[in-house]
Amino acid sequence: xxxxxxxxxxxxxxxxxxxxxxxxxxxxxxxxxxxxxxxxxxxxxxxxxxxxxxxxxxxxxxxxxxxxxxxxxxxxxxxxxxxxxxxxxxxxxxxxxxxxxxxxxxxxxxxxxxxxxxxxxxxxxxxxxxxxxxxxxxxxxxxxxxxxxxxxxxxxxxxxxxxxxxxxxxxxxxxxxxxxxxxxxxxxxxxxxxxxxxxxxxxxxxxxxxxxxxxxxxxxxxxxxxxxxxxxxxxxxxxxxxxxxxxxxxxxxxxxxxxxxxxxxxxxxxxxxxxxxxxxxxxxxxxxxxxxxxxxxxxxxxxxxxxxxxxxxxxxxxxxxxxxxxxxxxxxxxxxxxxxxxxxxxxxxxxxxxxxxx
Amino acid sequence: xxxxxxxxxxxxxxxxxxxxxxxxxxxxxxxxxxxxxxxxxxxxxxxxxxxxxxxxxxxxxxxxxxxxxxxxxxxxxxxxxxxxxxxxxxxxxxxxxxxxxxxxxxxxxxxxxxxxxxxxxxxxxxxxxxxxxxxxxxxxxxxxxxxxxxxxxxxxxxxxxxxxxxxxxxxxxxxxxxxxxxxxxxxxxxxxxxxxxxxxxxxxxxxxxxxxxxxxxxxxxxxxxxxxxxxxxxxxxxxxxxxxxxxxxxxxxxxxxxxxxxxxxxxxxxxxxxxxxxxxxxxxxxxxxxxxxxxxxxxxxxxxxxxxxxx
Numbered sequence: 001x002x003x004x005x006x007x008x009x010x011x012x013x014x015x016x017x018x019x020x021x022x023x024x025x026x027x028x029x030x031x032x033x034x035x036x037x038x039x040x041x042x043x044x045x046x047x048x049x050x051x052x053x054x055x056x057x058x059x060x061x062x063x064x065x066x067x068x069x070x071x072x073x074x075x076x077x078x079x080x081x082x083x084x085x086x087x088x089x090x091x092x093x094x095x096x097x098x099x100x101x102x103x104x105x106x107x108x109x110x111x112x113x114x115x116x117x118x119x120x121x122x123x124x125x126x127x128x129x130x131x132x133x134x135x136x137x138x139x140x141x142x143x144x145x146x147x148x149x150x151x152x153x154x155x156x157x158x159x160x161x162x163x164x165x166x167x168x169x170x171x172x173x174x175x176x177x178x179x180x181x182x183x184x185x186x187x188x189x190x191x192x193x194x195x196x197x198x199x200x201x202x203x204x205x206x207x208x209x210x211x212x213x214x215x216x217x218x219x220x221x222x223x224x225x226x227x228x229x230x231x232x233x234x235x236x237x238x239x240x241x242x243x244x245x246x247x248x249x250x251x252x253x254x255x256x257x258x259x260x261x262x263x264x265x266x267x268x269x270x271x272x273x274x275x276x277x278x279x280x281x282x283x284x285x286x287x288x289x290x291x292x293x294x295x296x297x298x299x300x301x302x303x304x305x306x307x308x309x310x311x312x313x314x315x316x317x318x319x320x321x322x323x324x325x326x327x328x329x330x331x332x333x334x335x336x337x338x339x340x341x342x343x344x345x346x347x348x349x350x351x352x353x354x355x356x357x358x
Numbered sequence: 359x360x361x362x363x364x365x366x367x368x369x370x371x372x373x374x375x376x377x378x379x380x381x382x383x384x385x386x387x388x389x390x391x392x393x394x395x396x397x398x399x400x401x402x403x404x405x406x407x408x409x410x411x412x413x414x415x416x417x418x419x420x421x422x423x424x425x426x427x428x429x430x431x432x433x434x435x436x437x438x439x440x441x442x443x444x445x446x447x448x449x450x451x452x453x454x455x456x457x458x459x460x461x462x463x464x465x466x467x468x469x470x471x472x473x474x475x476x477x478x479x480x481x482x483x484x485x486x487x488x489x490x491x492x493x494x495x496x497x498x499x500x501x502x503x504x505x506x507x508x509x510x511x512x513x514x515x516x517x518x519x520x521x522x523x524x525x526x527x528x529x530x531x532x533x534x535x536x537x538x539x540x541x542x543x544x545x546x547x548x549x550x551x552x553x554x555x556x557x558x559x560x561x562x563x564x565x566x567x568x569x570x571x572x573x574x575x576x577x578x579x580x581x582x583x584x585x586x587x588x589x590x591x592x593x594x595x596x597x598x599x600x601x602x603x604x605x606x607x608x609x610x611x612x613x614x615x616x617x618x619x620x621x622x623x624x625x626x627x628x629x630x631x632x633x634x635x636x637x638x639x640x641x642x643x644x645x646x647x648x649x650x651x652x653x654x655x656x657x658x659x660x661x662x663x664x665x666x667x668x669x
Contacts, residue, residue: 009437009444016441077405081380082371188400188575191502244359305502315573318410319490325412325442328617329435329472329631333553334534335618336599341528 020066027063035059044255044278045069049313050076051185051204052083053254053277070317077314080185087240088178090248094156097234098253104157105228106262112154117233157230158260158271166269167262191305198294198308202287203276206313213301213311214286217293221301226261226289229271233257233279259284261292374421375453380404384422388568391579396541398492398509403575413446415572416469416488420450423467423484429457431465436473436615436631443471460634463647472535474556476614476632478648478657479565481582487550489571492578494538494548514546517589525594529668537596540587547578549586555598555615558661559650560586595663602654604628609639613654 036043036059046058050073058076065071101117104110130137161167184200193201202210217224235253242249258275272292274284293302300306310316374381380402387401406414406421413434424430430450434443438460446469447458459465462475471488479485495505498516508514517538524532535551539560549557550569560567560580570577580586590596604616607627614635616628630636638647648657656662 009439009441010448013441013445013448074405074409075407078407081404081406082375082377084377084379185404186402188402190400303501305500314405315410318412318414319573320411321409322411322490325471326435326437326440327472329553329615330535330551332616332618333551333555333599336554336601337532337534340530340597340600341532342530344527344529 024066032056032059032063035062040255041279042069045207045280045283046072046076048276048278048280048283049073049204049206050080051200051277052076052080070313074314074318087243090239091173091176091178092236092256094232094258095153097154097232097236097256098152099154099232099234101233102154102230103228104230106157106161110157110230111160112151115150115154154232156260161229161262161269167271168268189308191308193304193308198291198304199274201308201312202274202291204313205283205287205308205311206316207280207283209311209313209316210283210290211286213307214289216301217289217299221299222293222296224263224289224293224296226263226272226285226292228285229260229262231257231259231281231284233281255279257281257284259288261285261288263292371453373454374424375406375449376404376418376421380418381422384418387577388419388422388579391568391577392566392581394545395581395584396545396547396578398547398576398578400575401577403572406572408446408449411490411573412442413469413471413488413572415570415574415577416471416486417446417450418572419486419568419570419577420467420469421453423486424450424454424456426455428454428466429459429464430454431459431462431468431634432470433468433473433475433632433634434471436475436617437633439633460637462632462634472551472553473615473631474552474559474650476630476635476649476651477638478650479563481564483565485565485567487552487567487569489548489550489569489574489576491536492548492569492571492574492576494536494546509545512544514589517546518591521589521591525591525668531590531594531596537588540585540589541580542585545578546589547580553599553615554588554596555651557586557588557596558598558656558658560584561661562586562658594666594668597665598662601628606630606636609636611636611639613651614649 036055042062043055043058046062046069047053047055050058050061052058057079058072061072061075062069065075099115101119102115104114158167162169182194182196184197187197189197189201216222218226234256236256237253238251239248240251241247255278256275257279258273259281260271260273262269262271270292272288272290274287274291276284290301290307294304294307296302372378376384383402387399391397391399403415403418406417408414408417420430430447431438432443432447432450434440437443450456450469451458462468462477462479465483467484467486468475468479469486469488474485493502493505494517495508498520499505499508521531521533524530535553536548537554537557538546539549539557541547547569549560562583562585563580564582566582567580568577569579588596599615601616605612606614606616606629608629611630615631617631619627619629621627635649650657
């Protein structure tokens with residue numbers, strides 16, 4: 001089918017979309033429910049980058065997009081655009097998180113203890129061919145004999161560090177009015193960014209993008225060693241004001257994760273933090289490293305513009321795929337300039353032009 | 359009362375897709391942009407059900423302005439039936455119930471990627487240009503805060519330096535599309551990647567132009583009857599693309615912006631880039647409409663100066 005149809009561009013795009021769906025099986029409601037139940041980490045990633053907490057819709061988006069995650073995130077974001085803001089939830093403090101995993105690399109043991117929780121960190125990465133057999137295999141047993149349940153709530157490791165003067169003191173937070181927090185989905189991200197925008201951007205940033213820049217900072221373009229002060233997976237209660245009776249009530253729990261890393265400057269420690277909807281540990285370690293390093297001496301991976309703009313999943317992927325669109329008019333303009341150019345002796349390198357190539 | 363009763367049903371959308379808050383914000387930003395011609399106004403820029411970078415900036419403006427009484431034309435590289443133009447038009451019509459057209463004169467709103475139609479736009483029409491990069495200083499300094507400072511100070515010397523270096527190296531300006539232009543003697547703007555052929559059409563135009571970058575979250579405007587000058591030194595005039603001798607193989611037209619079509623036998627054919635205009639020439643050749651250029655002459659006499667080549 002023609003790319004710029006002489007006529008019939010509309011028919012072409014409708015057929016192209018139909019063909020996309022015909023070249024794969026159609027998802028069923030049961031399949032979508034299965035995505036939600038069996039692939040929670042995938043659903044979490046899409047919800048985090050989509051900045052919309054709705055596992056069912058995230059599973060739907062993944063299924064509808066045929067598993068293309070950038071498309072799935074865009075579906076959620078576009079849906080999110082249509083939703084009114086009906087309330088601001090109450091601030092959730094770290095010691096209020098229903099925590100299932102909480103580890104710290106800074107100390108062998110920490111107040112209230114390390115909790116390994118659910119993780120594949122120490123699994124042998126061997127394909128489990130048994131899953132390919134017809135029979136559904138039961139989940140592995142957990143030996144609970146002689147075990148006391150772990151606590152459900154934990155203090156922040158950073159509080160202990162502050163009490164011991166290892167991290168700078170922060171003022172006790174006063175009650176925060178949700179409507180006063182700068183919101184990167186309602187305001188332009190301008191640089192220098194308010195810290196709220198920075199943390200929100202990192203929370204919804206592309207996992208791969210954050211990892212690439214965070215890794216660059218750790219590996220050779222910064223050489224920072226982020227020691228994980230505390231990494232948590234848990235559930236946060238969402239408490240909103242009652243529209244009629246006043247007071248706060250609980251509308252449910254969301255899966256959240258957070259990471260805090262510290263590094264030593266000459267004679268003090270400083271910390272970086274990030275948190276996101278869903279459980280996504282690698283993103284948060286990278287993101288909290290970037291949070292810590294974005295004010296460090298200049299390297300692209302240390303500047304807010306570079307990090308926050310280029311890890312925006314929907315914008316980065318959308319712009320990248322826009323190069324599939326016809327560009328023949330702008331190309332013609334460049335062709336004209338190239339044909340008319342008469343290089344002089346002064347030409348030492350490629351001529352400088354100002355972004356005419358779009 | 360339940361929570362569900364507080365939110366609207368899952369599968370319905372507001373008129374024009376965007377909710378009332380988003381539209382109100384856009385309208386305020388558009389008014390500000392009109393009040394300060396060429397100044398980039400930041401806006402929140404919501405995600406739309408169209409890939410980011412595919413015209414979502416223009417689309418947010420169109421969806422904000424459109425009413426059921428409007429007639430909308432959407433073009434991409436001059437073509438109404440280009441796949442992305444067709445897709446945006448389908449979406450606008452689906453969300454607004456507005457009429458659509460390929461006729462430049464019949465349209466009240468024209469959303470365009472990288473072209474301004476050949477036929478003169480008139481008062482009351484609004485042209486919405488999709489913008490990939492609103493910042494003409496990006497090439498000079500990628501740091502957005504510093505670029506903003508340079509605009510505030512009217513410090514455009516680095517752009518002039520780039521143009522000067524082009525003359526030194528190539529004896530002419532080698533800028534392609536997105537030719538930086540001074541808006542009403544105050545702000546330098548990127549006119550979006552329209553060809554240089556289209557840039558002068560913004561000068562003292564009868565219509566309103568709104569330029570909007572969704573990904574970069576900035577919009578700006580050229581109100582009707584505003585001066586827009588492509589940057590040029592007084593002794594080396596700005597030049598549009600030279601397509602002398604090119605003739606549209608479908609309409610026989612000359613001296614309008616052409617697409618160059620490489621042929622298998624090594625030759626080249628040319629066709630009008632503006633498909634709506636081409637359609638008109640083919641169906642009503644006896645009733646020509648007013649175009650910005652007639653036989654190569656721009657309609658504002660003297661605005662484009664004869665080329666002068668450096669020795």
